[in-house]
Amino acid sequence: xHRFAKKMSVGLTLSLxxxxxxxAATSFAAGARIYTPYTxxxxxxxxxxxxxxxxxxxxxxxxxxxxxxxxxxxxxxxxLTAGGHPIRQVSVKPKESQSVNLSLEVPLEVSKGEYAFKxxxxxxxxxxxxxxxxxxxxxxxxxxxxxxxxxxxxxxxFTYAMTLNNRTASKQQYALTAEAPAGWxxxxxxxxxxxxxxxVEPNGSQSITVNLTPAEKxxxxxxxxxxxxxxxxxxxxxxxxxxxxxxxxxxxxxxDQRLSANVTAGGTRHLEMVxxxxxxxxLTDVSLTSQAPTDWDVTFEPKTIRSLKxxxxxxxxxxxxxxxxxxxxxxxxxxxxxxxxxxxxxxxxVTVKSxxxxxxxxxxxxxxxxxxxxxxxxxxGRR
Amino acid sequence: MSxxxxxxxxxxxxxxxxxxxxxNGADAAGRRAPSPFWIMVQKEFGDHIRSxxxxxxxxxxxxxxxxxxxxxxxxxxxxxxxxxxxQTNAENSFLxxxxxxxxxxxxxxxxTFLSFLAPLIGIAIGFDAVNSERNKGTLSRVISQPVxxxxxxxxxxxxxxxxIAVVVFSLGFLVMGMGLFTIGYPPSPEEFWRVVxxxxxxxxxxxxxxxxxxxFSVRFRQAATSALSGIAVWIFFLVFYGMIINLVGNVTxxxxxxxxxxxxxQQDWLxxxxxxxxxxxxxxxxxxLLLPDVRTLNPFITQDQxxxxxxxxxxxxxxxxxxWPQVVAIVAETALSFAASYVAFMRQEIRSRS
Numbered sequence: 001x002h003r004f005a006k007k008m009s010v011g012l013t014l015s016l017x018x019x020x021x022x023x024a025a026t027s028f029a030a031g032a033r034i035y036t037p038y039t040x041x042x043x044x045x046x047x048x049x050x051x052x053x054x055x056x057x058x059x060x061x062x063x064x065x066x067x068x069x070x071x072x073x074x075x076x077x078x079x080l081t082a083g084g085h086p087i088r089q090v091s092v093k094p095k096e097s098q099s100v101n102l103s104l105e106v107p108l109e110v111s112k113g114e115y116a117f118k119x120x121x122x123x124x125x126x127x128x129x130x131x132x133x134x135x136x137x138x139x140x141x142x143x144x145x146x147x148x149x150x151x152x153x154x155x156x157x158f159t160y161a162m163t164l165n166n167r168t169a170s171k172q173q174y175a176l177t178a179e180a181p182a183g184w185x186x187x188x189x190x191x192x193x194x195x196x197x198x199x200v201e202p203n204g205s206q207s208i209t210v211n212l213t214p215a216e217k218x219x220x221x222x223x224x225x226x227x228x229x230x231x232x233x234x235x236x237x238x239x240x241x242x243x244x245x246x247x248x249x250x251x252x253x254x255x256d257q258r259l260s261a262n263v264t265a266g267g268t269r270h271l272e273m274v275x276x277x278x279x280x281x282x283l284t285d286v287s288l289t290s291q292a293p294t295d296w297d298v299t300f301e302p303k304t305i306r307s308l309k310x311x312x313x314x315x316x317x318x319x320x321x322x323x324x325x326x327x328x329x330x331x332x333x334x335x336x337x338x339x340x341x342x343x344x345x346x347x348x349x350v351t352v353k354s355x356x357x358x359x360x361x362x363x364x365x366x367x368x369x370x371x372x373x374x375x376x377x378x379x380x381g382r383r
Numbered sequence: 384m385s386x387x388x389x390x391x392x393x394x395x396x397x398x399x400x401x402x403x404x405x406x407n408g409a410d411a412a413g414r415r416a417p418s419p420f421w422i423m424v425q426k427e428f429g430d431h432i433r434s435x436x437x438x439x440x441x442x443x444x445x446x447x448x449x450x451x452x453x454x455x456x457x458x459x460x461x462x463x464x465x466x467x468x469x470q471t472n473a474e475n476s477f478l479x480x481x482x483x484x485x486x487x488x489x490x491x492x493x494x495t496f497l498s499f500l501a502p503l504i505g506i507a508i509g510f511d512a513v514n515s516e517r518n519k520g521t522l523s524r525v526i527s528q529p530v531x532x533x534x535x536x537x538x539x540x541x542x543x544x545x546x547i548a549v550v551v552f553s554l555g556f557l558v559m560g561m562g563l564f565t566i567g568y569p570p571s572p573e574e575f576w577r578v579v580x581x582x583x584x585x586x587x588x589x590x591x592x593x594x595x596x597x598x599f600s601v602r603f604r605q606a607a608t609s610a611l612s613g614i615a616v617w618i619f620f621l622v623f624y625g626m627i628i629n630l631v632g633n634v635t636x637x638x639x640x641x642x643x644x645x646x647x648x649q650q651d652w653l654x655x656x657x658x659x660x661x662x663x664x665x666x667x668x669x670x671x672l673l674l675p676d677v678r679t680l681n682p683f684i685t686q687d688q689x690x691x692x693x694x695x696x697x698x699x700x701x702x703x704x705x706x707w708p709q710v711v712a713i714v715a716e717t718a719l720s721f722a723a724s725y726v727a728f729m730r731q732e733i734r735s736r737s
Contacts, residue, residue: 294687330693362711369718380729
C-alpha cells in the first residue's frame with residue numbers, strides 16, 4: 001500500500017510535475033504573444049511610421065507586461081500610445097487581445113540603409129522591427145518652382161509661383177532677395193502681401209509669389225534672375241528666366257513738335273518731320289504715306305526708312321504742295337509712318353493763305369482810276 | 384481818297400519849303416491861306432449839319448440802328464438766335480461781331496439796315512448840291528470869286544464824304560458802345576479792326592451814292608428830278624435788281640439739271656450779274672468782314688475744296704483778301720462816278736442866271 005502509495009505519489013508528483021511543466025510551457029509559448037503585420041517597411045527621411053501592435057493572451061490568466069522600445073542606438077524618436085495616451089504597461093484579459101500604437105519618426109538627417117528596432121513587452125516577448133531608408137536625408141532648404149521660364153513684353157509683369165521647403169529640424173526664418181538686372185523690380189508676395197522674409201516650420205513649406213517688372217527700356221533678350229532664400233544656417237537658390245520679346249512702338253511728329261503750317265494757295269511748304277523708334281525692337285521698312293486734300297501733293301524724302309533701331313530717329317522732309325483752287329483757311333493733312341508691325345499718324349493743320357497777287361492788282365486798278373481822275377483835274381480844272 | 388488827296392495838295396501848297404510845283408495850278412490857290420477850298424468845305428459841312436433834312440435822316444437811321452441792336456442783343460441773350468443751340472466755341476469767340484449780324488427775327492440786323500438806309504444819306508446830301516445853287520443863282524457868285532471852278536464840286540464831294548464818314552463811324556461806334564454796355568463783352572483787337580474796316584468800306588460805298596446823286600444834280604436842273612432819279616437807282620439796285628437776276632436765272636436754267644458743269648456755269652454767270660450791283664458788292668464785303676466763318680464767296684464749294692477742310696474762322700487779313708476784289712470795285716466805282724460828275728460839271732456853262 002505504502003509502496004503503491006509511494007508509487008502513486010511519485011506518479012502523481014510526476015504527472016503533476018509534467019502537468020505543471022506542460023502547463024508552464026503552454027503558458028509561456030502559446031499563452032501570450034505579440035504581433036504586428038508589417039515588420040519591415042521602407043520610409044523616407046522625415047516620414048512618420050505608424051505601427052499597430054497587437055498583444056494576444058491565449059491563456060486563462062490575465063497577463064501583464066511592461067512595454068519598452070529599443071531604438072537600437074539610432075536615436076530615432078518613437079512613442080507608444082494606446083487610446084491616445086502614452087503607455088508603459090499593458091494588461092490583457094484571458095483569451096483576448098489589446099492593441100498598442102507605435103509611431104516612429106524617421107529623422108531628416110539620416111543616411112541610406114537598414115535600421116533595426118525592437119519592442120519589448122515582457123511576457124509577450126519582443127517584436128523586432130526593420131525600417132529601410134531608401135535614400136539619405138537632406139537636412140537643408142529647398143527653393144523650387146514649376147515654371148522657371150516666362151515670356152512677355154517690356155510692359156508686362158512676370159509672376160512666378162515658388163515653393164520654399166524647410167527640410168531642417170528647426171523653424172527657420174529666411175530673407176528673400178533677388179538678383180535682378182539694373183532697372184528691374186522684383187517683389188515677393190506671401191498670401192497677397194509683399195514680404196521680404198518668411199518663416200517656415202521644420203519640414204514645412206511655404207508658397208512664395210515673385211512679381212518681376214522689367215526695366216522700361218529692356219531690350220529683347222533672355223534675362224536670368226537669381227532668387228535667394230537665406231539665413232545664417234541654411235540657404236537655397238533658384239534661377240528664374242524672363243524672356244523679353246521686343247515691343248514695337250513708333251513716333252512720328254515734326255521736328256519742333258508743332259503740328260501746324262502755313263501755305264499759300266498753290267504754293268509749297270517743307271516740313272521737317274522725325275520718325276522715332278520708341279519700342280524695344282528694330283523696325284524695318286517704315287514707309288511714309290499721306291492723306292491730303294484733293295489735288296494736293298505731299299511727298300516725303302526719303303519715302304521709306306530701311307531700318308530703325310530701338311531709340312533711334314530718322315529725319316524726313318515732307319513737302320506739301322497745295323492746290324491753287326483750295327479755299328483760304330484750315331485744312332488737315334494726315335501723314336502716316338507705317339511699318340509692318342506698327343504705324344503712327346500725324347495730323348498737320350495747314351492754313352491756306354490766298355495769294356496776295358490779286359490784292360496788288362486791285363491796288364493797281366485803284367491807282368489807275370485815281371490817275372485818271374488826276375488827268376481830268378489836269379484837263380479841266382486848272383486851266 | 385479824293386479828300387485825302389485834296390488835303391495833301393493843300394498841305395503841300397502851304398509848305399514854304401516847297402520848291403518844285405507838284406501839281407499844276409495848286410500853287411496859285413495854295414499861296415493864299417487859308418485855302419478857299421477848305422473854307423468852302425467847312426461851309427458845306429456846316430450847312431448840312433444844320434439842315435432839317437439831315438437831322439431827319441439821321442434820326443431815321445439812328446432809330447433803325449438802335450432797333451436792330453435791340454434785336455441782336457435779344458437774340459444773343461436768348462442764346463444764339465438763328466445760330467441754334469449747337470454752337471461751337473469758334474463761333475462764340477466772335478460774339479462781338481454778332482452784334483452786327485445777328486437778329487431775333489423781329490427786325491433786320493444792323494448790316495441789312497445799313498446797306499439799305501445808308502445810300503439814302505448819300506442821295507439826300509447830294510441830290511440838290513449843284514442844281515439848287517444854280518437855280519438860286521449862288522453858283523455864279525461863288526465861281527466869280529477867285530477860286531478854281533472845280534473846287535466848287537470838289538468841296539461838295541469832300542464835305543459830303545466827311546459828313547458820311549462822321550455819321551457812319553458814329554453809328555458804328557454807337558453800336559459797339561451799346562454792345563459793351565449790354566453784353567459786357569469787350570471786342571478783341573481783331574474784331575475791332577474788322578468793324579473799323581467795315582465802316583470804312585461803308586463810307587466809301589455811301590460815297591458812291593453821293594457821287595451818283597451829285598452827277599444827277601449836275602445833269603438835271605430840277606432838284607426833284609435829280610432826287611427822284613437817285614431814289615430810282617437806289618430802289619432798282621436794292622429791290623428790283625435781285626428779282627431780275629432771279630428771273631434771268633429761272634429762264635436760263637439748264638435743261639438737264641443733272642449736268643453739274645452747266646449748272647455751275649449758269650450760277651457763275653448769275654453771280655457775275657449780281658456783282659454788277661454795288662449794293663450786292665457791299666453786302667458781300669461787309670458780311671465777309673463781319674463773319675469770319677465765311678471762307679469763300681463762290682456759289683459752290685466743290686467736293687475737292689471741302690475735302691479735309693476744317694471748319695475754322697479765317698484771320699482778318701485773309702477775310703480782307705477774300706473781299707478785296709469787292710472793295711476794289713466799290714472804290715473804283717466811287718471814283719469813276721465822281722469822275723463822271725466832274726466831267727459833266729466842268730463841261731457845263733455857268734451863267735449868272737439861267
